Amino acid sequence: MRVVVAVDAFKGCLSSAEAGEAVAAGVRAADPGGAVRVVPVADGGEGTVDAVLAARPGLRVVARVVDAVGRPVDAAYALLDEGPGPTAVVEAASCVGLALVDVGPDLPPRAGSAGLGLLVRHAVDRGARRVVVALGGTACTDGGLGLLLALGASARDRDGAALGAPGTNPLWDFGTLDALPDLGGVDLVVLTDVDSPLHGPDGAAHVFGPQKGATPEQVAHLDGRLAVWGAALAAHGHLVADRPGAGAAGGLGAALLALGAEREPGFGYVARAVGLADAVAGADLVLTGEGRLDAQTARGKTPAGVAALGRAAGAVVVALAGAVELDADDAAGPFDAVLPVHPRPLPLAEALDPEATAAHLAATAAQVTRLVAAARRPLAPGGGPQ
Known part of the structure; x- marks a missing residue:
């Protein structure tokens, strides 16, 4: 499976490159034979x-x-x-x-x-x-x-x-x-x-x-x-x-x-500078995200821009975030799925711990990769998975 990771910074915790490498580690653990590429991104501000x-x-x-x-x-x-x-x-x-x-x-x-x-x-x-x-x-x-x-x-x-x-x-x-x-x-x-x-x-x-x-x-x-x-x-x-x-x-x-x-x-300037459109071309899965994902994310923030390019390329797009606050009637926004990475509610200091967040990003990315890979398996003659 071909996976592109383009994650914005988890502000106060991980840079875009650090968060991306954590996600990529989870992808590789779940699909050792796949190809994963990390593309650092930003919205034209910090990073x-x-x-x-x-x-x-x-x-x-x-x-x-x-x-x-x-x-x-x-x-x-x-x-x-x-x-x-x-x-x-x-x-x-x-x-x-x-x-x-x-x-x-x-x-x-x-x-x-x-x-x-x-x-x-x-x-x-x-x-x-x-x-x-x-x-x-x-x-x-x-x-x-x-x-x-x-x-x-x-x-x-x-x-x-x-x-x-x-x-x-x-x-x-x-x-x-x-x-x-x-x-x-x-x-x-x-x-x-x-x-x-x-x-x-x-x-x-x-x-x-x-x-x-x-x-x-x-x-x-x-x-x-x-x-x-x-x-x-x-x-x-x-x-x-x-x-x-x-x-x-x-x-x-x-x-x-x-x-x-x-x-x-x-975001448009950074996306062109890093060659994001070319990177996602032919990808099966695009993983994006940021520290906090809410209703504002779809209004020009980096993950939404990544999602638009990923979907245009025909990839499954999943957003990962430290905190997720979306309306019940718009649970995914521009993404195919949105997932919080922390396994349970955490005190702010712990949620901003770089080591813990990197580990949680990797674990969640591994689960997403396994799920998407399973959905891509061909069906056996009787209709079940091979």
């Missing part, structure tokens, strides 16, 4: 660099930048040698990620995106002529102003003082934008499945601000600041505030769109 480097020749470059509150942090990006010049793939979460800071009402006035700007600048200085920026999982709601300042933009606060110090949210007291940075012809691509506008009820502050510690009062303040920021960008000829994705990652989408970035769905 994108690892997935791309696992499938494409390139360098992992580590840069010392700053996190969302201005502390030094080492962030890795991929540098790929492809025409017409090197392409860098960077992740916002690697430097200004929410997981790197303490979440609370003290965070919104402090969190900025300067670290991502420094990471992009590092890649450009290393010769990148195209920079792919994976958004998602950020701690900041600054409209990308911090990123632009780190790249050379000029802006002032409402008192006329220059903005630009890392470790602050420059949007909090933003006044005027004097000039945008010039990247010297470098092409930009922004990866996001979020289609929120920059501001308003569906914008960055209202939808994502509370996840980053913002109080209702702070949400209202940030939304007002984002509206002013959108108007400032428009005054410089960049009408981006209402474009889909402008509100992604606290408004980073707007800043990158203002620099001329092309927007691309994250």
